[in-house]
Amino acid sequence: MELNRLSLGTLRDMLDKKEISSVELTMLYIKRIKETDGKINSYITVCEEEALEQAREAQKLIDAGCAGSLTGIPVNIKDNICTRNIRTTCASKMLEDFIPPYDATVIRRLKAHGAVILGKTNMDEFAMGNSSQTSYFGGVKNPYDLNRVPGGSSGGAAASVAANLAPAALASDTGGSIRQPASFCGVTGLKPTYGAVSRYGLIAFASSLDQIGPIAKSAEDCGIVLDIIAGYDPDDPTTHKEVCCNSCGKIGMQLRDIKIGIPVEFFGEGISDDVKTAVSYAVKEYEKMGCSVQEVSLPSFKYAIAAYYLISSAEASSNLARYDGIRFGYRSKNGETYEDLIKNTRAEGFGDEVKRRILLGTYALSSGYYDEYYKKAVYARGMIREDYNEIFKTCDCIITPTAPTTAYMIGEQEINPVKMYLADICTVTVNIAGLPSISTTCGYDRNGMPVGMSIIGRPFDEATIIGVADAFEKVFGRQEVSL
Amino acid sequence: MRYIPVIGLEIHAELSTDSKVFCNCSSEFGGEQNTRCCPRCSGLPGTLPVLNKKAMEYAVKAGLALGCEINMHNSFDRKNYFYPDLPKAYQITQYLRPICVSGKVDIGGKIIRINRIHLEEDAGKLIHHDSDGLSLIDLNRCGIPLIEIVTEPDISSAEEAKAFVEAVSLNLKYAGVCDCRMEEGSLRVDVNISLMPEGATELGTRAEIKNLNSLKSIARAIEYEIYRQSELLDNGMNIIQETRRFDDNSGTTSSLRSKQEVHDYRYFPEPDIPAVIFTQDDIENIRSNLPKMPQERFEEYTVVFGLPEDDARLLISDKALSDFYNGAVSVYPNYKGIANLILVELLHLLNKSGLSMDSLLIPPQDIAKLVRLTDEGKVSRNAAKDILRIMFEKGGSPDAIARENGLLMETDTGAVITVIKEVLAHNQKAVDEYRSGKEKVFGFLMGQVSKKMGKGSNPKLIREELEKALKN
Numbered sequence: 026m027e028l029n030r031l032s033l034g035t036l037r038d039m040l041d042k043k044e045i046s047s048v049e050l051t052m053l054y055i056k057r058i059k060e061t062d063g064k065i066n067s068y069i070t071v072c073e074e075e076a077l078e079q080a081r082e083a084q085k086l087i088d089a090g091c092a093g094s095l096t097g098i099p100v101n102i103k104d105n106i107c108t109r110n111i112r113t114t115c116a117s118k119m120l121e122d123f124i125p126p127y128d129a130t131v132i133r134r135l136k137a138h139g140a141v142i143l144g145k146t147n148m149d150e151f152a153m154g155n156s157s158q159t160s161y162f163g164g165v166k167n168p169y170d171l172n173r174v175p176g177g178s179s180g181g182a183a184a185s186v187a188a189n190l191a192p193a194a195l196a197s198d199t200g201g202s203i204r205q206p207a208s209f210c211g212v213t214g215l216k217p218t219y220g221a222v223s224r225y226g227l228i229a230f231a232s233s234l235d236q237i238g239p240i241a242k243s244a245e246d247c248g249i250v251l252d253i254i255a256g257y258d259p260d261d262p263t264t265h266k267e268v269c270c271n272s273c274g275k276i277g278m279q280l281r282d283i284k285i286g287i288p289v290e291f292f293g294e295g296i297s298d299d300v301k302t303a304v305s306y307a308v309k310e311y312e313k314m315g316c317s318v319q320e321v322s323l324p325s326f327k328y329a330i331a332a333y334y335l336i337s338s339a340e341a342s343s344n345l346a347r348y349d350g351i352r353f354g355y356r357s358k359n360g361e362t363y364e365d366l367i368k369n370t371r372a373e374g375f376g377d378e379v380k381r382r383i384l385l386g387t388y389a390l391s392s393g394y395y396d397e398y399y400k401k402a403v404y405a406r407g408m409i410r411e412d413y414n415e416i417f418k419t420c421d422c423i424i425t426p427t428a429p430t431t432a433y434m435i436g437e438q439e440i441n442p443v444k445m446y447l448a449d450i451c452t453v454t455v456n457i458a459g460l461p462s463i464s465t466t467c468g469y470d471r472n473g474m475p476v477g478m479s480i481i482g483r484p485f486d487e488a489t490i491i492g493v494a495d496a497f498e499k500v501f502g503r504q505e506v507s508l
Numbered sequence: 509m510r511y512i513p514v515i516g517l518e519i520h521a522e523l524s525t526d527s528k529v530f531c532n533c534s535s536e537f538g539g540e541q542n543t544r545c546c547p548r549c550s551g552l553p554g555t556l557p558v559l560n561k562k563a564m565e566y567a568v569k570a571g572l573a574l575g576c577e578i579n580m581h582n583s584f585d586r587k588n589y590f591y592p593d594l595p596k597a598y599q600i601t602q603y604l605r606p607i608c609v610s611g612k613v614d615i616g617g618k619i620i621r622i623n624r625i626h627l628e629e630d631a632g633k634l635i636h637h638d639s640d641g642l643s644l645i646d647l648n649r650c651g652i653p654l655i656e657i658v659t660e661p662d663i664s665s666a667e668e669a670k671a672f673v674e675a676v677s678l679n680l681k682y683a684g685v686c687d688c689r690m691e692e693g694s695l696r697v698d699v700n701i702s703l704m705p706e707g708a709t710e711l712g713t714r715a716e717i718k719n720l721n722s723l724k725s726i727a728r729a730i731e732y733e734i735y736r737q738s739e740l741l742d743n744g745m746n747i748i749q750e751t752r753r754f755d756d757n758s759g760t761t762s763s764l765r766s767k768q769e770v771h772d773y774r775y776f777p778e779p780d781i782p783a784v785i786f787t788q789d790d791i792e793n794i795r796s797n798l799p800k801m802p803q804e805r806f807e808e809y810t811v812v813f814g815l816p817e818d819d820a821r822l823l824i825s826d827k828a829l830s831d832f833y834n835g836a837v838s839v840y841p842n843y844k845g846i847a848n849l850i851l852v853e854l855l856h857l858l859n860k861s862g863l864s865m866d867s868l869l870i871p872p873q874d875i876a877k878l879v880r881l882t883d884e885g886k887v888s889r890n891a892a893k894d895i896l897r898i899m900f901e902k903g904g905s906p907d908a909i910a911r912e913n914g915l916l917m918e919t920d921t922g923a924v925i926t927v928i929k930e931v932l933a934h935n936q937k938a939v940d941e942y943r944s945g946k947e948k949v950f951g952f953l954m955g956q957v958s959k960k961m962g963k964g965s966n967p968k969l970i971r972e973e974l975e976k977a978l979k980n
Contacts, residue, residue, distance in 0.1 A: 125553070126547060126552070225554070260556065263782060347595060347597045
């Protein structure tokens with residue numbers, strides 16, 4: 026059976042009509058992972074036994090006629106989301122052997138629903154990066170061109186969905202880590218509103234920005250997964266009670282009433298021509314469908330990268346301080362005193378990019394620098410939020426490129442951290458403002474690499490951006506990978 | 509030269525909530541090592557703090573009990589530092605917005621101001637094995653809610669410091685938010701102390717003495733520091749701003765670290781805990797659930813009830829005792845009689861048996877009944893003591909005990925007269941002696957009558973009737 030082009034809806038039908046069993050479906054994916062993943066390195070851990078056991082349990086639910094939308098369907102999980110008894114590494118030497126004693130809330134919800142967990146996907150170490158090349162377990166390759174990066178940090182999740190090694194994936198997004206790899210790998214990725222999905226069990230990078238969301242083949246599939254994982258969670262006090270629970274409810278809506286804002290700042294210097302062309306093409310398609318399009322402005326755009334890297338690194342420097350080798354994780358063999366032991370553990374256990382962010386964040390929070398850096402970044406955050414509020418007074422959604430370029434060659438950008446940080450310019454404002462945003466493919470560049478556009482919505486209005494993205498996906502000819 | 513000590517205290521008090529401040533683990537003292545911890549309080553990757561609302565409420569109660577203003581908008585911050593007993597490598601605390609500010613505590617005429625009270629989490633405990641050089645970590649204490657009470661530098665002596673800690677402990681116990689057992693570490697004190705030459709206006713350089721865990725060591729540490737610092741100043745030397753440790757054995761303090769080595773805690777707002785906003789109603793609700801504080805009760809006892817100050821002080825020294833007294837006087841308002849019975853007889857029984865007020869079998873109403881029986885002349889004072897002892901040992905109401913043990917006094921005048929007649933008839937010689945002016949014999953005759961009447965003899969009644977009979 027060909028696993029490509031199988032939407033979650035199609036899989037549901039096939040399972041419900043008993044055309045295939047959950048165990049058979051799971052085995053198909055596992056077989057394909059074993060055969061193909063060597064080329065792209067999208068999985069860190071494959072949970073064959075556990076997945077087959079879950080599939081058998083799920084089949085009972087299906088046979089009893091109690092199947093939900095994902096019951097019996099395999100998905101994979103980014104390796105920074107805790108899975109009970111399955112190692113969760115954050116793609117770091119520091120957590121190479123860390124086996125969580127508990128499930129993240131999203132995992133509990135997937136399991137309760139009868140979804141099957143295929144394995145844990147590769148990523149940038151501690152989700153810091155946009156290339157998925159900083160993994161301790163080796164870099165991930167883009168299934169469209171094995172010489173190119175898949176984007177990051179959720180490169181494993183996006184590449185695995187693009188390469189049909191899972192029909193859907195759970196990933197996390199702190200500054201674009203779902204949307205940018207979805208864009209680079211030609212799939213759809215949704216970063217939900219901050220507070221829509223529980224972060225309990227997501228190994229923190231930057232607590233005020235992190236959010237778990239789905240990567241799949243379509244906006245509709247993202248919505249199906251979102252409905253299962255979203256919602257208030259007493260284990261995460263930052264989740265909201267007013268979370269949207271019918272994310273696909275606006276699919277097929279009348280687009281004539283939709284007002285789209287195009288912020289000029291996102292189409293300026295540094296955005297490649299191929300990207301601009303593809304996104305403009307999509308905007309024209311929306312006009313054809315009857316949407317009204319207006320130019321808008323986000324004046325605080327210029328502060329976004331600085332504010333993002335200060336806030337995220339500051340929080341990371343604190344969140345990652347617990348990796349001292351004392352209670353869990355990697356411990357250096359060298360060090361007579363407590364101070365020496367933790368210095369050596371952290372020096373040996375973290376990769377360069379993680380260390381860079383910890384240093385940056387520690388500096389930004391240090392006495393004498395706090396006001397100059399962290400406090401100003403928080404101030405800029407308020408301005409960015411305000412600018413978005415202003416735009417949403419007249420627009421229902423905003424369309425921007427997801428990344429300034431398409432997937433670049435492996436080794437091309439990592440050597441220049443500042444250049445790499447600037448490449449996050451199209452995605453970070455959404456995390457800073459806590460808004461939902463979905464990236465879907467809107468074209469291909471001259472090398473055949475996918476171009477992604479992002480549709481940004483009002484807080485907790487995932488339904489609108491899913492509906493808008495779906496309308497384009499229905500008229501757009503998405504190209505499958507041959508791998 | 510003469511110096512004036514300038515002292516400020518930081519008191520860490522563990523709140524007696526059932527569970528920890530950011531997870532559901534039990535916050536009870538002790539327990540087998542590392543059995544009262546979970547992924548959250550062990551700081552496992554991916555876990556998040558969930559604020560225990562009870563801890564917030566207790567912190568507000570503490571603030572109200574110490575005369576503070578309550579901040580309506582509350583938020584938390586992270587204090588970052590590496591230490592093996594701190595699993596997240598940061599402590600969640602309140603840096604920018606402490607829950608309570610501007611308190612006042614009266615220590616017998618002098619007001620000590622409280623600068624702030626903030627809520628935070630306790631750290632774990634390190635256990636050092638000197639024999640094999642191992643250091644082990646016990647996380648049972650990790651995440652227990654803690655309030656830090658910071659005073660203004662209003663204290664000028666070891667006695668005042670002790671009085672302040674005692675007053676704070678008493679109020680916290682009354683508010684029901686901390687058991688204040690210094691020996692178990694549920695109340696720990698840091699002392700900031702500097703000396704100012706008499707007549708000077710500028711404060712001296714201060715030293716901080718960390719982690720004092722008894723009233724005695726607080727006083728001794730302060731006295732030693734006053735001595736140490738005045739010696740240095742007298743010899744023209746400077747005081748170094750530093751953190752010091754008090755050694756109980758030698759009674760001296762020694763340097764832990766100087767200011768140069770002071771941590772940069774890199775405080776920043778805790779992103780995992782949303783702000784907690786109180787309304788005026790929330791605060792009033794909490795206030796209305798607070799009992800009357802000891803100072804207020806002291807006023808009432810001395811001014812309204814007319815008790816001697818010492819008695820009032822003794823009554824308020826234990827909330828259970830004061831509650832018990834209030835329960836009794838609310839039924840029968842013989843304030844002094846009930847206070848005497850409780851403070852003399854009941855406390856004596858408690859001390860002798862080693863029991864506490866909690867295990868007392870006697871309801872306060874029964875104490876009231878017993879005092880009323882005495883006042884009405886139905887039992888003698890001596891019999892009352894016996895009745896109280898039986899109530900204390902076995903329980904039961906005072907009337908029933910008096911009746912069953914024949915301790916009710918004779919109130920039937922006719923019966924007394926009959927006995928008197930009998931006694932006088934048998935002791936004609938004594939009667940004659942009395943009538944001839946030898947009044948001493950009265951005692952003898954009283955004794956004879958009482959003896960005949962047995963346990964229920966009523967001395968007052970006998971005296972009256974005997975006097976009458978002898979006059980005739």
